[in-house]
Amino acid sequence: VNDHDDELLVKASAFDRTAIATIYETYQPPIYRYIYRQVGSVEVARDLASEVFDRFLQALKKGTGPTKQLKAWLYRVGHNTVVDYYRRQQHRNHLPIDDMFIYADDNPAQSAELNIDADQVRLALTQLTSEQRQVISLKFFAGFTNQEVADVMEKPVGAVKALQHRAIAALQRQLIPTKERDYS
Amino acid sequence: MKTNFTIVLDNCLDRVRRGETVTAVLDEYPAYAEALAPLLTSAQFLYECDPVVMPTSAELAADQQQFEDQMAQLLPLPVSNSPLMRLNDWMVTLLSWLKLNPINMKREQRKMGTLLLKATLILTILFGSVGGTAVMAAESLPDSPLYPAKMIMEEARLGLASGTTARAVLHLDLASERLREMERLMVNGTTPDGALLERAEKHIEAAFGLAAEMPAQQMAGVLVQAQTMFQTRTRAFTEIETAVPASSEQMFNQAQTMLKNAGDVVAAGLQDPQLLRHRHTTNRPEDAPEQPDMQPPAVIIITPTQTITTPVRIGPIGPCAGNEECDLQGDGPYGPGHQGPQPEQPGAGVGPGEANEDPIGPPDIPGSDHEPGNPDSGCDDCGNDTGNQYGPLPEESGNGSGQPGGSESGIPDGSQSQGGTQHQTPDDKPAPAQPPAEPSQPDSGDNGSSSNSGSGKGS
Numbered sequence: 051v052n053d054h055d056d057e058l059l060v061k062a063s064a065f066d067r068t069a070i071a072t073i074y075e076t077y078q079p080p081i082y083r084y085i086y087r088q089v090g091s092v093e094v095a096r097d098l099a100s101e102v103f104d105r106f107l108q109a110l111k112k113g114t115g116p117t118k119q120l121k122a123w124l125y126r127v128g129h130n131t132v133v134d135y136y137r138r139q140q141h142r143n144h145l146p147i148d149d150m151f152i153y154a155d156d157n158p159a160q161s162a163e164l165n166i167d168a169d170q171v172r173l174a175l176t177q178l179t180s181e182q183r184q185v186i187s188l189k190f191f192a193g194f195t196n197q198e199v200a201d202v203m204e205k206p207v208g209a210v211k212a213l214q215h216r217a218i219a220a221l222q223r224q225l226i227p228t229k230e231r232d233y234s
Numbered sequence: 235m236k237t238n239f240t241i242v243l244d245n246c247l248d249r250v251r252r253g254e255t256v257t258a259v260l261d262e263y264p265a266y267a268e269a270l271a272p273l274l275t276s277a278q279f280l281y282e283c284d285p286v287v288m289p290t291s292a293e294l295a296a297d298q299q300q301f302e303d304q305m306a307q308l309l310p311l312p313v314s315n316s317p318l319m320r321l322n323d324w325m326v327t328l329l330s331w332l333k334l335n336p337i338n339m340k341r342e343q344r345k346m347g348t349l350l351l352k353a354t355l356i357l358t359i360l361f362g363s364v365g366g367t368a369v370m371a372a373e374s375l376p377d378s379p380l381y382p383a384k385m386i387m388e389e390a391r392l393g394l395a396s397g398t399t400a401r402a403v404l405h406l407d408l409a410s411e412r413l414r415e416m417e418r419l420m421v422n423g424t425t426p427d428g429a430l431l432e433r434a435e436k437h438i439e440a441a442f443g444l445a446a447e448m449p450a451q452q453m454a455g456v457l458v459q460a461q462t463m464f465q466t467r468t469r470a471f472t473e474i475e476t477a478v479p480a481s482s483e484q485m486f487n488q489a490q491t492m493l494k495n496a497g498d499v500v501a502a503g504l505q506d507p508q509l510l511r512h513r514h515t516t517n518r519p520e521d522a523p524e525q526p527d528m529q530p531p532a533v534i535i536i537t538p539t540q541t542i543t544t545p546v547r548i549g550p551i552g553p554c555a556g557n558e559e560c561d562l563q564g565d566g567p568y569g570p571g572h573q574g575p576q577p578e579q580p581g582a583g584v585g586p587g588e589a590n591e592d593p594i595g596p597p598d599i600p601g602s603d604h605e606p607g608n609p610d611s612g613c614d615d616c617g618n619d620t621g622n623q624y625g626p627l628p629e630e631s632g633n634g635s636g637q638p639g640g641s642e643s644g645i646p647d648g649s650q651s652q653g654g655t656q657h658q659t660p661d662d663k664p665a666p667a668q669p670p671a672e673p674s675q676p677d678s679g680d681n682g683s684s685s686n687s688g689s690g691k692g693s
Contacts, residue, residue, distance in 0.1 A: 065309045074301050083286045092287055096297055103301050107308050171280060189247070190280040196244065214247070215240045215273075222276040 055120040062110060063117070070110070073120065074103055080192060081128050087191040088132050088183075090172050098131045105131075122201040125192065129184045129202070136176060174224035182217035189214060242266055243273060250278050353382060375415055375422075376430060402444035402456045406463050409437035413467045416489055420482045421474050431489055438496050439514075442503075446514035450507050457500045457510075464497045 061069035081102055086095035105127050109115035116123035175183050181203065188194040188202055196214075200207045243266075246259045256274045260267040289297070357380070371383035388408055395401045412434035416426045438460075445456040471490055478486045503510030 067305060067309070070305055070309075071302065074298065078297070078301075079288075082288070086286050092289055092293075096289055096293065100297055100300060104304060107301075107304055111308050186280065190251075190277065193251075211240050211244045215243055218243070218247075218273045218277055221280070222272045225276050225279065 052119070056118055059116060059118065059120050063113075063115060065110065070107075073106075077121065077124050078103065081124055084125065084128055084187060084192045085132055088172065088175065088187055089135065090168060094135065098128070098135055101131050102127045119201050122198065125188060125194075125202045129180075129187065132187075133180055170225065174221055177224050178217055178220050181213055182220055185210060185213045186217045186221065239266060239269065243270065246270055246274055247277050250274055251281060353379065357383060375418055376427060377419070377424060398444050398448055399452055399456060402441045402448075403459060405437040405441035405444065406456075406460050409434045409441065410463050410467060412437065413489060413493070414470070416485065417467075417470055417474055420478045420486060423479050425479070425482045426485050428485070431485065431492065434489075435492060438492075442499060442510065442514045445503070446511045453507055453510065454504060457503050461497065461500045461504070464493050464500065468493050468497070 058069045058073055062073060078099060082095055082099040085098045085102075086092070089095055089098065102124060106115065106124065175186065178186065184203060185199055188199045189196075194202070196207045196210050199214075200210045203210065203213075205213070242263055246263065249259050250256060256271065256278055259274060260270055263270060288294075371378075371380040371387065374380035374384050388411075392401065392404060392408070395404045412430055416430055416434075419426045419430075441456065441460060445453045445460075448456065468490070471486065471493070475486070499510070499513070
């Protein structure tokens with residue numbers, strides 16, 4: 051995959067439109083899923099995923115695009131767009147974090163309990179640090195290996211494992227009090 | 235101890251992710267079970283709690299379309315993948331501008347400087363002498379390593395050619411050579427690069443531009459040569475039509491269309507040299523008279539009770555407005571003067587142009603582009619030097635740009651230049667009344683594909 055990505059990147063850097071389209075078709079769905087699980091809204095996830103690929107095009111145009119590890123680059127940008135999104139939301143609405151999930155009703159087919167749980171997870175995630183949220187999202191939402199997470203975060207694998215430990219512990223502190231009746 | 239726990243937790247998380255139950259995993263690590271249990275429970279919840287809702291297929295298609303629009307808007311076209319074709323482009327670029335375009339350099343995956351040097355060295359080693367290389371390069375095709383040398387020689391010939399006629403004829407020869415190369419490539423089963431046809435067009439345009447600056451007799455000589463060349467190449471294209479592979483059909487058709495259009499330009503130029511000058515002269519002659527101040531046309535109101543006993547000449551801005559003795563049929567150095575347009579000839583200029591991108595004059599100002607008449611062309615008696623030799627007077631409703639609707643390449647497109655046939659030569663008789671031609675609208679450009687920057691889809 052990496053060799054194929056590197057080949058695509060070389061072509062994309064030369065503005066080969068077929069290669070750029072292939073990159074989009076390959077990575078848009080997983081990037082969308084990765085973002086959706088953090089924001090819980092189809093529209094917002096579509097917008098943010100589009101923003102990721104817009105930044106990719108801008109970087110290609112300026113010659114500052116990735117030269118290797120395309121996947122890691124795209125997920126890194128994806129994480130940054132989510133962080134920026136939450137920052138904008140907080141700034142725009144002047145609302146406490148709990149009130150930010152008013153859009154989580156775009157999946158009415160799911161059971162009410164499931165929706166609430168998903169919201170609680172996202173709410174709990176927002177209480178984590180940016181790096182903790184990133185490692186959780188990559189590992190559990192995007193299904194990355196430790197090495198892949200390390201590539202995205204540009205950290206050693208050992209540091210990723212330690213960060214994962216702290217992130218899960220912090221998440222557990224956020225979630226378990228409300229879930230004790232389910233798992234006790 | 236903490237490090238060990240971190241590793242154990244990581245192993246346990248992987249097992250939970252693969253579908254094992256938390257209980258089963260904890261059984262493997264009884265020493266850590268108490269600490270692991272809440273963490274694995276939270277992790278399992280992360281895996282299971284949130285199914286992703288995907289956009290509809292229409293939304294996905296819209297997103298992809300938006301991305302492709304942005305790509306088209308942001309990124310320039312890529313360069314050819316073939317190093318030889320890129321080398322050719324570089325040769326032409328170097329010799330044409332004597333400077334490199336940084337955008338072109340940026341678009342290349344591998345820089346051409348090294349390749350250029352290598353090509354020179356290889357050619358020198360292989361062929362030993364410039365003469366040998368030149369002879370072999372002369373017959374080379376774009377897919378040959380010797381083709382860049384051919385380009386260099388051609389540019390050198392153009393640089394050395396002295397005299398307008400010699401340069402025009404050389405441009406025609408080079409255009410013919412490009413078309414011949416296309417024919418040979420297509421017969422060989424190779425699809426010619428679009429740049430080849432573009433170069434042929436540029437040579438033809440250059441020849442027309444030079445011809446437009448010549449005296450009428452020399453211009454006619456060049457145009458006849460051009461006509462012969464176009465006919466020869468058209469015949470050659472017709473002969474190879476059956477041998478052209480399907481992949482080259484589009485290029486084949488484009489070349490034939492280009493030849494036909496160029497032939498039309500030549501035919502029109504032979505019939506009316508002024509037309510060719512109008513279309514292809516970019517520089518105003520140095521000895522051309524000053525542009526006259528444009529005055530608004532006098533309004534002639536004819537009441538139903540009036541009887542017109544003498545012909546009414548519309549065009550008071552002309553050199554002899556109201557002067558019946560004036561002879562507008564001048565024959566100065568820029569061609570014969572144009573008689574004032576007749577009332578029943580609206581749009582009697584070169585004609586309205588559709589999608590006219592010609593930069594000569596704003597298209598929405600009728601007649602604004604016409605050159606002033608030459609004082610030598612007549613009208614000495616009336617002392618008015620605003621004679622119009624190049625086209626109808628400004629108040630005519632014809633297209634002020636005076637150019638036929640043309641293709642972007644500059645070769646008039648027959649399908650768009652219907653107005654061009656309305657041009658009246660000085661010897662023409664007054665034409666029957668025709669409906670007023672619509673002034674052409676300025677081309678709005680192809681800016682309809684702009685898209686937003688990616689956000690704002692209703693979020």
